[in-house]
Amino acid sequence: MKISFMIVSLFFLILAARAETPKKSSGGKGNIVYKYKKYETFDLGNLEVKGDIIAPGDLSVQERQRTKMERGLLERKDFDEEVRKDIKNLR
Amino acid sequence: MVNLRILLAALMLFPALSQGSVARAEKIYFQKGISNRNEAVTYELMRSKYYFSATVFAKERLIEDKPIDERFEKSLTTLILKTGTATFMPLSAGILGKHNSQAMSFVLGIKQFNKNRFKSAIKALRSIKRGHKFAPEKYMMMGASQNFLARYSEATSSYKNCMRTAEISSKASSHEKLKRYYDILAESCLIHLARMEYKRNDYKKAVQAFQDIPKTSYRWPSLLLEKAWGNYYLADYNRTLGLLVTYKSPLLRSYFYPEAEVLTALSYYRLCLYDDALKTIEQYHSVYKARSDALKGILVKYKKSHTFFLKMMMQPIEKLEEKNPFIRNLMTQTRKKIKFNLDLANYKKVANEYKYLKKKKQTQFISKLTEAVKRSKDWQTRHLNHYVKKEMFDFLNDVHRFSYEMFNIKLEIMFKKRDLLYKNKTLISDRGRGSRDNLNRAQNEHFYDFRGAFWADELGDYSFGLKSNCEEVKVKKNGGGV
Numbered sequence: 021m022k023i024s025f026m027i028v029s030l031f032f033l034i035l036a037a038r039a040e041t042p043k044k045s046s047g048g049k050g051n052i053v054y055k056y057k058k059y060e061t062f063d064l065g066n067l068e069v070k071g072d073i074i075a076p077g078d079l080s081v082q083e084r085q086r087t088k089m090e091r092g093l094l095e096r097k098d099f100d101e102e103v104r105k106d107i108k109n110l111r
Numbered sequence: 112m113v114n115l116r117i118l119l120a121a122l123m124l125f126p127a128l129s130q131g132s133v134a135r136a137e138k139i140y141f142q143k144g145i146s147n148r149n150e151a152v153t154y155e156l157m158r159s160k161y162y163f164s165a166t167v168f169a170k171e172r173l174i175e176d177k178p179i180d181e182r183f184e185k186s187l188t189t190l191i192l193k194t195g196t197a198t199f200m201p202l203s204a205g206i207l208g209k210h211n212s213q214a215m216s217f218v219l220g221i222k223q224f225n226k227n228r229f230k231s232a233i234k235a236l237r238s239i240k241r242g243h244k245f246a247p248e249k250y251m252m253m254g255a256s257q258n259f260l261a262r263y264s265e266a267t268s269s270y271k272n273c274m275r276t277a278e279i280s281s282k283a284s285s286h287e288k289l290k291r292y293y294d295i296l297a298e299s300c301l302i303h304l305a306r307m308e309y310k311r312n313d314y315k316k317a318v319q320a321f322q323d324i325p326k327t328s329y330r331w332p333s334l335l336l337e338k339a340w341g342n343y344y345l346a347d348y349n350r351t352l353g354l355l356v357t358y359k360s361p362l363l364r365s366y367f368y369p370e371a372e373v374l375t376a377l378s379y380y381r382l383c384l385y386d387d388a389l390k391t392i393e394q395y396h397s398v399y400k401a402r403s404d405a406l407k408g409i410l411v412k413y414k415k416s417h418t419f420f421l422k423m424m425m426q427p428i429e430k431l432e433e434k435n436p437f438i439r440n441l442m443t444q445t446r447k448k449i450k451f452n453l454d455l456a457n458y459k460k461v462a463n464e465y466k467y468l469k470k471k472k473q474t475q476f477i478s479k480l481t482e483a484v485k486r487s488k489d490w491q492t493r494h495l496n497h498y499v500k501k502e503m504f505d506f507l508n509d510v511h512r513f514s515y516e517m518f519n520i521k522l523e524i525m526f527k528k529r530d531l532l533y534k535n536k537t538l539i540s541d542r543g544r545g546s547r548d549n550l551n552r553a554q555n556e557h558f559y560d561f562r563g564a565f566w567a568d569e570l571g572d573y574s575f576g577l578k579s580n581c582e583e584v585k586v587k588k589n590g591g592g593v
Binding site: 096100110 | 195221224248252292299302303309310340373374448449450453513523
């Protein structure tokens with residue numbers, strides 16, 4: 021029992037030791053360090069865009085009549101239903 | 112008092128007196144070798160006033176191929192008068208038309224009309240002669256059929272014949288109720304003529320015809336709405352409003368039509384009196400919602416019952432007073448309808464006949480009669496109950512349908528108001544009020560000032576004197592019109 025406990029502990033120690041060892045790049049140059057530009061300036065005034073202006077010189081909107089929404093208000097075309105009822109009222 | 116005693120004695124003697132004829136009818140029924148069994152049994156049962164029982168054998172006789180004679184033809188007319196046309200309605204068109212009987216042609220005419228077969232209805236009705244008891248009804252139905260077939264000149268002639276024959280029949284009737292029935296028929300034909308003119312867009316003629324219906328007429332209150340529509344299309348909105356305000360009188364409190372409220376709002380709208388129209392719409396929702404809820408409560412609870420509504424209608428008026436006043440008024444309105452009264456009379460007759468038959472010894476013959484009359488009674492009960500229920504459902508549906516129409520008017524008013532705002536305009540006056548200068552009046556029309564009370568002789572002759580507010584003016588800087 022003791023022997024097997026010692027074997028397992030040794031196995032974990034080896035694994036931990038391997039994990040702590042720093043990896044090396046394929047070229048073998050060590051850790052990669054990225055550096056960024058500290059300042060970058062754009063001079064917008066000097067930028068030049070080539071092309072033609074196609075927007076109209078003055079803005080205009082064509083006039084149109086306002087759409088009138090016609091709602092069907094109640095209409096009474098006939099009293100045919102009442103005529104039918106009268107006939108049903110016969111003896 | 113003496114009359115009442117005679118009546119009571121006659122009622123008590125009724126089963127005893129009729130016993131002889133029923134027994135004779137039974138004897139004939141079982142007699143061997145008799146050729147006209149059904150006809151003979153019909154006569155015997157009619158003699159003892161068992162009319163609903165007699166129709167059983169009359170119908171069996173009609174199925175036979177042998178031609179019928181004048182005596183049986185007369186009996187058929189009597190049976191229709193005593194039991195109603197509905198008793199013969201189950202017979203097929205082939206059977207109704209095969210004997211060249213005027214009474215059966217009348218039933219066939221109604222049957223075909225109800226199925227929208229107007230040409231067939233006219234064909235069947237033509238065989239009824241001018242002097243026949245059903246002549247006024249014949250001409251009325253022919254007029255309606257020709258009207259629906261757009262044969263207007265023929266319809267006019269039929270309606271005029273209907274009025275003439277109904278007047279003759281009314282004068283000849285000794286019974287008060289029958290006299291009233293023919294008077295109503297004559298008025299109905301005049302109303303149909305007016306409706307036909309209305310349909311043909313001749314509103315002036317239609318309004319003139321409506322004007323000829325006397326105020327004493329049974330049908331006059333319900334016609335106010337139709338007359339108001341005629342005036343509306345003649346652009347006489349003041350007269351329309353005046354006619355509709357009549358429904359607010361205490362005398363006509365049992366007449367309420369949601370359509371009348373919509374027409375009131377429409378008339379205000381046409382006069383550009385938007386605030387008045389909106390007020391009418393608001394009132395409609397507050398008044399009719401309560402009515403609709405009260406009615407819904409009853410309809411939902413008893414909608415499957417075959418007897419509840421009939422029982423409710425037969426309760427004495429004192430009992431009805433306990434119910435919602437609106438429901439009571441609605442029932443009063445139904446009670447005044449001719450159809451209801453005719454059907455109710457038939458129902459009472461068939462219930463009475465059934466009662467006497469049940470008391471008799473149930474032989475094979477009497478059992479046959481009892482069963483047939485019971486079927487008739489059950490049908491009449493369901494039919495009447497359905498009629499009352501339908502009247503109530505129709506009202507409920509009308510409230511919802513016209514609520515939608517009111518909503519449309521409201522939207523239209525909002526649109527008009529927004530349009531004025533965009534145009535930076537306003538109507539000439541916010542409240543154009545009454546003046547006699549704005550009144551249109553025909554020679555046969557009256558005008559009364561409304562002084563806070565309705566007078567019976569003035570009803571139906573009111574007219575508003577509102578000035579149209581439709582003129583648009585530019586808005587002043589301080590917000591008013593120019």
